[in-house]
Amino acid sequence: MFGMGMPEVILILVIALIVFGPKKLPELAKSLGKAINEFKKASQEVTSSLNVDKDIQHVQNTWKGVKKDMQISLESQHELADQSKKIDVSDAATKTPNDSSSQQSKQQAISSPENQ
Numbered sequence: 001m002f003g004m005g006m007p008e009v010i011l012i013l014v015i016a017l018i019v020f021g022p023k024k025l026p027e028l029a030k031s032l033g034k035a036i037n038e039f040k041k042a043s044q045e046v047t048s049s050l051n052v053d054k055d056i057q058h059v060q061n062t063w064k065g066v067k068k069d070m071q072i073s074l075e076s077q078h079e080l081a082d083q084s085k086k087i088d089v090s091d092a093a094t095k096t097p098n099d100s101s102s103q104q105s106k107q108q109a110i111s112s113p114e115n116q
Contacts, residue, residue: 017025 016028020028
């Protein structure tokens with residue numbers, strides 16, 4: 001107990017008995033016991049408060065990770081949408097001349113005298 005043996009504890013109790021007297025010593029012991037209990041309760045509250053703070057930080061970090069993942073996902077979806085628009089525009093640009101030339105060749109084939 002705090003590096004003290006039984007002889008040291010007895011010596012402290014004898015000195016306390018001499019200084020405070022036999023009538024005051026039980027009251028002092030009772031007050032000391034209550035103070036120790038209150039200290040234990042306060043230390044447990046602080047410990048539980050720290051645990052709650054750790055839990056809150058864990059939840060905040062989790063939400064930050066989820067937010068970051070969602071932003072990355074949205075950015076990649078926007079990039080894919082932009083790429084598909086570029087592909088659609090380039091496909092439309094390449095199909096338009098081909099369609100008009102194929103229409104012209106069909107019209108030429110119909111109007112050419114070789115087919116008649």
